[in-house]
Amino acid sequence: MAGDSLYLDPQIRDWVLFPITLVMILVGVLRHNIVQLIASSPKKLSRAATREQRALLRAQILRSTAKSSPIPPSYYDSHTDELTAAFKAGNYLSKPVELDQDGKPIAPNPTSMLTDPAAMEGMMGGMKNQAVMMIPQMIIMGWINFFFQGFVLIKLPFPLTLGFKSMMQRGIETPDMDVRWVSSLSWFFLNWFGLNGLYRVLLGNDNSAVNQQDLASSPFAGAAAPAMGQPQDYNKLFTAESENLQLAQGVYHWVGEDIDTRILRRYGKLAA
Amino acid sequence: MDDQTASLIYAPHLQSNLSTIFTIKFLTAVFSGATAGVLGLTNLAGFLLFAVSTLVSAALVVFLKCGGKPSLYIGDGKTLSTRGAVMQLLLPGVDNFFGFILTWTLLYGIIHVYD
Numbered sequence: 001m002a003g004d005s006l007y008l009d010p011q012i013r014d015w016v017l018f019p020i021t022l023v024m025i026l027v028g029v030l031r032h033n034i035v036q037l038i039a040s041s042p043k044k045l046s047r048a049a050t051r052e053q054r055a056l057l058r059a060q061i062l063r064s065t066a067k068s069s070p071i072p073p074s075y076y077d078s079h080t081d082e083l084t085a086a087f088k089a090g091n092y093l094s095k096p097v098e099l100d101q102d103g104k105p106i107a108p109n110p111t112s113m114l115t116d117p118a119a120m121e122g123m124m125g126g127m128k129n130q131a132v133m134m135i136p137q138m139i140i141m142g143w144i145n146f147f148f149q150g151f152v153l154i155k156l157p158f159p160l161t162l163g164f165k166s167m168m169q170r171g172i173e174t175p176d177m178d179v180r181w182v183s184s185l186s187w188f189f190l191n192w193f194g195l196n197g198l199y200r201v202l203l204g205n206d207n208s209a210v211n212q213q214d215l216a217s218s219p220f221a222g223a224a225a226p227a228m229g230q231p232q233d234y235n236k237l238f239t240a241e242s243e244n245l246q247l248a249q250g251v252y253h254w255v256g257e258d259i260d261t262r263i264l265r266r267y268g269k270l271a272a
Numbered sequence: 273m274d275d276q277t278a279s280l281i282y283a284p285h286l287q288s289n290l291s292t293i294f295t296i297k298f299l300t301a302v303f304s305g306a307t308a309g310v311l312g313l314t315n316l317a318g319f320l321l322f323a324v325s326t327l328v329s330a331a332l333v334v335f336l337k338c339g340g341k342p343s344l345y346i347g348d349g350k351t352l353s354t355r356g357a358v359m360q361l362l363l364p365g366v367d368n369f370f371g372f373i374l375t376w377t378l379l380y381g382i383i384h385v386y387d
Contacts, residue, residue, distance in 0.1 A: 006385075008385060008386055012386075013382060017378070017381065017382075021378070153381075154377060154381035155381060155384075155385045157308070157309065157315070157376055157380040158314065158315055158318060158373075159315060187377075190370075190374050191374060193366075193367075193370035193373075193374075194370040194371045194373060194374025194375075195371075195374070196367040196370070196371075197301070197365075197367035197368050198298070198371065200367065201294075201298050201299075
């Protein structure tokens with residue numbers, strides 16, 4: 001049985017090990033830049049539509065900080081009253097509410113994915129990104145398989161089970177070589193997984209070079225995209241929001257309440 | 273009380289703290305991988321070095337930078353909990369683990385396998 005260490009030509013190291021890593025790093029950065037270049041600019045909303053969204057946002061912010069609100073009661077109450085009245089009267093709606101024969105408002109029917117241009121663009125953007133991610137991987141895998149096949153590249157410092165032998169040593173038909181001696185394709189896989197962290201550090205947190213193989217991200221991303229494509233029924237949202245505002249008013253508490261007493265107590269001027 | 277603290281947490285600060293922590297974890301992983309490779313550690317010894325270096329860097333962050341109160345600096349944005357913050361510091365993500373493996377294999381190969 002061969003001694004525990006095979007002798008490998010240093011030229012393999014120079015011409016295979018380093019180039020594969022370098023190429024993968026550079027291709028990752030290239031992918032990130034390409035995705036940024038082909039990203040379509042976000043669709044501009046009309047002034048009325050923006051006002052709708054922002055009004056809803058204002059109400060939500062008011063509500064979420066109600067428990068330790070930084071604004072005094074007079075301002076909080078006046079904001080709440082104004083928003084509630086505006087929501088009920090439909091002042092912020094960008095399209096007037098259509099009433100059917102009984103006088104009840106008709107909800108806008110959600111347009112299907114293919115006819116709504118905004119949703120189409122969202123889908124196209126997602127597919128373009130997928131293509132940009134997948135194609136370089138395929139090309140590099142093909143390049144490695146073609147040029148760097150049939151020889152042992154490196155020894156892994158940790159042991160693996162025999163099941164990995166066929167994957168890690170593809171192209172090298174030796175039945176009893178230690179699984180730790182692996183081929184170039186497995187070096188490609190090691191790089192693929194290991195460089196994600198490097199991309200996140202080099203390119204910032206939401207870069208496009210990271211490959212997202214998480215189970216969580218793909219079904220969620222697929223489900224979220226069609227949901228956003230449908231036009232929201234702002235009338236319903238506004239009525240719900242006005243009720244929530246009333247509820248929030250019940251739990252409202254100003255952080256500055258009794259602040260004079262608190263300061264005096266802290267500095268010991270008042271008995272606790 | 274939880275809602276109160278949740279609304280007092282300033283999200284952009286939390287975000288930048290978390291990405292600094294990620295960078296620290298990544299650099300720890302990469303350099304401990306390089307060290308393991310250079311020293312020729314194999315199998316369990318290498319993974320042990322990774323665990324020890326993660327612990328040491330987490331301890332340094334807590335005591336030197338957070339003044340012993342990591343919950344004030346990092347967390348999940350909803351509550352202030354020491355346990356949550358420490359768990360976030362200690363658990364290296366999958367990315368960092370593979371980064372460790374990558375540099376470990378690379379340096380080990382360069383120095384101990386090739387002549």
